[in-house]
Every structure is written in C-alpha cells, then in structure tokens.
Amino acid sequence: MSRGRLRIYLGAAPGVGKTYAMLGEGRRRLDRGTDVVVGFIETHGRRNTADRLEGLEVAPRRRIEHRGAVLDEMDLDALLARRPEVALVDELAHTNAPGSRHAKRWEDVEELLAAGIDVISTVNVQHLESLNDVVEAITGVRQRETVPDRVVRDAEQVELVDMTPEALRRRMVHGHIYAPDKVDAALGNYFRLGNLGALRELALLWVADKVDEAMRRYLSDEQIAGTWETRERVVVAITGAPSGDHLIRRAARMARRSHGDLIGVHIRPGTGLREGPNEELLAHRTLLADLGGTYHETTSDDVAEGLVAFAGSVRATQIVLGASRRDRLSELVRGSVINRVIRAAGEIDVHVISRDDGAERAALPPAPRRHGSPLSRRRRAAGWALVVVGLPLLTVVLDAARNSIGLPSVLVIYLLYVCIVAAIGGFGPAFVTALASTAAANWYFTQPLYTLRIRDPEHLIAVSAFVSAGGLVSLLVARTARRTADAARARAETEALIDVVGADVGEHDPVGVLLSHLRITFGQIGAAIFVREGDRSWSVVAVDGLDSTPVPSEGERLELGEDHLLTLTPGGLTAADRRVLGAFGARLVEALQRRVLEAAASDAATLARADELRTAILRAVSHDLRSPLASIKASSTSLLQDDVDWNAEQRAEFARTIDEEADRLDDLIGNLLDMSRIEAGAVEITVRAVGLDDVIAAALASLSEPTGRVVIELDDDGPAALADAGLFERVLANIVANALAHSPADRKILVQATSRDDTAVMRIVDHGPGISPEARATMFQPFQRFGDDTSGGVGLGLAVARGFMTAMHGVLSAEETPGGGLTVTLSLPLAGKSDALPLPSPAGAAS
Structure with missing residues (x-):
C-alpha cells in the first residue's frame, strides 16, 4: 500500500483564505469524481466558508469530555474506516483534547497518510516550529501550537495563500474574520500593518526556500551541473584582512540591490592544523551576520579551487574578492589567486573590489632629493653590503677558477655584478664596485699578476672599457631610480588631490573628513583647525588624531584665510609637501566658508520659523482669543444692566457662558504657552x-x-x-x-x-x-x-x-x-x- 500524499495551504495570518481555498480544491476534486470527505473543518462562524461545505461529505466528530466541558475533535478511527481517497483536515497545528490517540492533529494526519489516504490541510506560518521565536519577537505573542518543519517540508505540495496586509485589515473591518466586538482589539494588536507585513514576508521566504530546495533536488536528479540564475547569490571571500569589512559591506550592497542572498566563506589551508584565533575574522563574521549574510568555512589546499568549488555548491551567481596585496614578484613566483578564480569560475561573475582607501590610505612618499641617491636608506645599505661582502666573495670564487676562465670572462662577470649592485644600491655603491672590480681584475687576473701594471695594451683597453661601462650603467640606473621616485611621488600627489576634490561629496560637514585625509596623507600624528577670537586668542574648530587639546603654537602652521589656522603635529614638511598642502588648505577654506554659510542659512531658517510662529500667534490672538472674550464681555455686560429684569434661568445661562468661555480662553492660552515652551x-x-x-x-x-x-x-x-x-x-x-x-x-x-x-x-x-x-x-x-x-x-x-x-x-x-x-x-x-x-x-x- 502506497503512502498518501499531503498538500498544505500555508498562510501568513488568520483570515487570508486557507480554509476557503482548501474547500475549493476539495470541491474541484469531487467534481472530477474523486471520493472526498471533510475530516475536520472549523468555519469560525464565517458564512462564506460554511457555504463552501455545501455538497461535501462531512465526517462525524468525536466528542470528548474534559474538566466538565465537551470538546469536538476529529474522529480518526471513523475516517480510517471510511477510507476516502482524499481527506480535508483543517488546522494542522491544532492540539487534540486529552484522551485522544495523538497529542497533535499533525500526528493524526501522519496516520492517515500511512494508511494511503491523501490529505489536504492548512497551517499558518506562525505555527512552524523554526519560526516560533521570530514570530514572538514580531507580534509579542508566543504560539503554543506548533508543527515540526519537516512535516510541512515533506508535503508534496505547499501552496501559499497570499493577501496584502491592507486587504486583510479591510476583511477584518467588514466582519469577515472576527466578531465586531473583537475587531478593534485585533487591529490594534496582532493585525497591525507592520506585523502583517513581517508575517507575510516570512511566509514568502519560507515557501521560496522550499521551492529552491525542490529545484536543487531536480538539478541533482537530472545531473545538471550549470547554475540557473533564478536567484542572485553573492559569495564574498573572507580572509581576515583589515580591509575585509569594506569588502563585506560592498558585497552586501550588491546582494541587497538584486534582492539576493549574501554568503561569506573563509578558505582554511588543508594542512590539518586549525588556524589560531583571528580577531579580524571574528569581527568580519559578526558584521556578515549583522548584514543578513551566512558564514561558512571550507578547507582546501588551493584557495582558488576551494572558493570556486564552494560557489558552485551553493549555486552562486557572483563571487566578490578583494584586490591582492602581493607585489608583482610574489604574483609571478606564486601565481595570482584572482586570475585562477576568474579562469575557473565559468559562468559565475567575479568582482574584484579595490581596497578601502579610507582604511588603507598611506602617507605621501618623500620627495626625491635633487642631490644624492633617490633610493631608500634600506636599498642603499643593501648596495653597500654587496660591495663590502659580496665583491670579495666573488673575487675569491673567480680566483679559484683562474685556470678555467680568461680575463674577458672575468670582466663580463664583474660588469654583471656592477649592474646588480647599481639596480639595488644606486650610483654610489655601483661606482665604487666598478672601481674595486677594476682593481681586483688588474691585480688577480691581468699579467703581470699581483701588480697594478698592465703589460698587454689589449688588456689595458679592456679594463678601461670596463671602468667606463660600469660608471655609465651606475649613472643610468641612478637616473632611472630618480625618475621612478618622481613618478611615484607625482602619482601619490595626484591621488591625494583626487581625495581632496571628492572628500566632501555627500558630506554634510566635510571639514572633519578633509582634516583626517590631510593628517594621514602627510603622515602626521595630529591636525587641528583654529578660529581667531580677538587679537591673540584662538579656539579649536576641528581636531583629528590628538587625544589632548591642541595648542596653536605647536607643530607646522598654515594660515587658512584671515581668521583660521591649520596646525600639523609634529610637522617637518618639505617644500614639495607644502605644495600639496596648499591644495588641501584651499579646500579647507571652502569647507569652512560652507560651514559658515550653512550656519547662517540655519539661523535664517530658524528666524523664518519664529516669524511664522509669531504671525500665527498674532493671527490667533486677533481672532480666536477675541471670540471668547467677546462672549464673556457680552454676558457680563448683560448681567450688569439695571434696566433689564433677567430671570434666574437667564442669569444662570449668562454665568454658564462666562464659565465656559473662560475655560476655553484658558485652554487657548495654555496651548500657546506650551507651544512657546516647546519651541x-x-x-x-x-x-x-x-x-x-x-x-x-x-x-x-x-x-x-x-x-x-x-x-x-x-x-x-x-x-x-x-x-x-x-x-x-x-x-x-x-x-x-x-x-x-x-x-x-x-x-x-x-x-x-x-x-x-x-x-x-x-x-x-x-x-x-x-x-x-x-x-x-x-x-x-x-x-x-x-x-x-x-x-x-x-x-x-x-x-x-x-x-x-x-x-x-x-x-x-x-x-x-x-x-x-x-x-x-x-x-x-x-x-x-x-x-x-x-x-x-x-x-x-x-x-
């Protein structure tokens, strides 16, 4: 005997029409000749639902006494004895009365399915076990009746009965869901627009997950290896690098724009050893969760292969990587992970995100000196080390091979060594190497040996050519290094100026952003802006990087217009630095002027609002306050007239008018005073x-x-x-x-x-x-x-x-x-x- 099939109508909230849809499906099957029996239905007094029962066979209910009350439950035994082809069972999450065979109705349904009977049932999303705590957080109501998710997921069909929150609330108002005396309370609590919208989204997402699960099963059964872009899935590679938060936020924005899923993955090396704790990685994992993403870890000897394999397993449509931090030589030796991912990704789009300029911005490189080597101190030290240590070692090796090589070969090897020293240490070490190599070649390898005299004119020409070539190579390398340093400095200055131009885009007050950029660009500990107050006193306008209160007399100073002063601590800027600093200063002056204009505009807007309020108050005083005063004046004047004999009822009416209008006047004045206090x-x-x-x-x-x-x-x-x-x-x-x-x-x-x-x-x-x-x-x-x-x-x-x-x-x-x-x-x-x-x-x- 084959197992019965389960079909479920899922709703976001009571009243969306689940039971109505279930009965409609039962009537359609009945019209096609299927044996359909209503196992249990709860109409909740809804006339339209009761009308749908017409023509359907309804199984008798089982009546159970509990604590003096008689409860109606589904008669499972009668339904099993009747053995219809299809049973309609409402409210899958219902808790059965004590004394029933099963504690829950979904267990009754399981027995019907085991008996080969198809079942059509209903359930609301708030009754799903996995969503119980989420629903409680949204609505403030904890559902005591729940259904295990597996019961609903195992159903052959799950159909969502959807309705907009506004339409559902209108149904409530028209009395289609609850009795009139319960409508206002329901609308103000469980059926608020926000609650219904959130529950509807939960239902849609749950059904979407089930559809996705069914599609995965189909792709697996049909052995389809490609990615079907039914839903965007953005995989972001997380390494624990300092700029990872920028990468995760960028990937989250991409996923949000496409209404897709955000998936983070960290590839661990396949060494069998677990990495130590990484605080950056933990922070990135928390950030990923805050942005609605999920975190995964996988192990692979090859990062690129592991990342692409994971992306394929989750059917990702996009991979997001951070730009490489390796230098050119390292990429040539070890290969580029990004290039390997691009080649292996196939149909998956790969996005390479540049590093966060705000987090990775470096100071300007020092301007190359006009006199002296443009190379760094470390490279010059390495060059001199090659002169002092490497040249003697090379000479010893060549001397040991004297019988195998001649003078031309020795000079070529020395010339190659001069080029190496020039490339690393610049002109000075290379020129000294050229002179020392000439002396060594003359002493050890030119006849007569162990003297500085040269007997053969040909050898003299060769040595002279060697000295000239060594000096020329050293000079060319030094000029190339100087031009490279100039280009690096120019590129850094250009990037800094671009930052200055774009720093205030989208910023309400760009002074702080510009000041931070300036401090980082020039490698300063702190930066501050002062405004002049009087002849000699200054007050701080903005500060960045300093823990203590800055002093105008400390550090490098730059005047910003007539009334502002910029200070940099500790200072020590070169002339080239000051040229770039001038551009920063011009932008800071513009930003400070903008701040002054915005403050003036804000003051003007405040004055305008005050004028509007004053005008409105005067209008109110001239009209609304005069009305009660006029009534009070008229009534009191009437009471004071001696020529009119007012009776007691008329006098009481005048007194009531005075009292009511005085109260009204008091309310008006009280509101005016309150409004003035609030403003x-x-x-x-x-x-x-x-x-x-x-x-x-x-x-x-x-x-x-x-x-x-x-x-x-x-x-x-x-x-x-x-x-x-x-x-x-x-x-x-x-x-x-x-x-x-x-x-x-x-x-x-x-x-x-x-x-x-x-x-x-x-x-x-x-x-x-x-x-x-x-x-x-x-x-x-x-x-x-x-x-x-x-x-x-x-x-x-x-x-x-x-x-x-x-x-x-x-x-x-x-x-x-x-x-x-x-x-x-x-x-x-x-x-x-x-x-x-x-x-x-x-x-x-x-x-």
Missing part, C-alpha cells in the same frame, strides 16, 4: 513610572466634554510607562478631546493600553471623518485645522501633544482607522522601576 526647548520633565490606567483616568477627568462614549481596554497586568505624569495626561487629554470633537455622537472612542516588548503603547481609535494621507504629513504642525470650524481652538492641540511626547523620548504617530477614522498611537519606554529620573528637555522638541 524654546524649555520643557522641564521628570520621568518616573506612571500607570497607564491612572493617566487615562486623570486625562478623562480633566476634559470638560462628556466622556461617556470613551471605552477603555487595559491589559490585565496594568502596564506602566516611563513618563512625566502631568505631560502625559495633557497629551492624552488633547488626543481624546480631538477624537470626541470629530467623531459622530453615536460612535464610541476606544482607548487601549498594552505593552509590547520594552514599550508601553496606548492607542486612541475614533471612527470620525479621518484625515487624508496628505494632511497627516502636517497634522502635528502648529495651527493646523484641516478645514474644521474655528470654535474649537487655534489648532495647537496635536502639535503640543507631539512636542510633549518628544520631550519624554516617546513617539506619537497616526494612521487611518480601517473603515474610516483616525487611530493615534502613543509609545513610551516600559517602566522597569519607579525611581524618578529627571531628563534634559530636547531642544526643538516639536520639530
């Missing part, structure tokens, strides 16, 4: 643990409007937030007052208080006309009314609320209520202790 950054707060239930009660009590329409929902644990109690109360009062003013009289205002991770969250949900997406972008700015009447205030309530929340290091945001209206969310740090904590008020809290 000035003068909000003083004391943060402590504040119970959300206490804040809600105090805020509602402070409102003059009736609050009977406000419905409060609190978590059982009564969360507390770190906030200033008075400011938090004002914020909530402003938000609730707005909701009451703009909601229909027959609609409730919902205030929810809950905790999520380390955050206390309060949501105020109304079902009024709402605010358009365009208006939501400016709704928290001062004096915004959005076309409503002017009787309610000057449009400062939401701006004050945002300013107070920012001052308390909280977040205030707004979104559309599904079905119409506005939902305002207040988020503050969750209280962990009740100690008072004074915090500085951030400047510009309302901005």
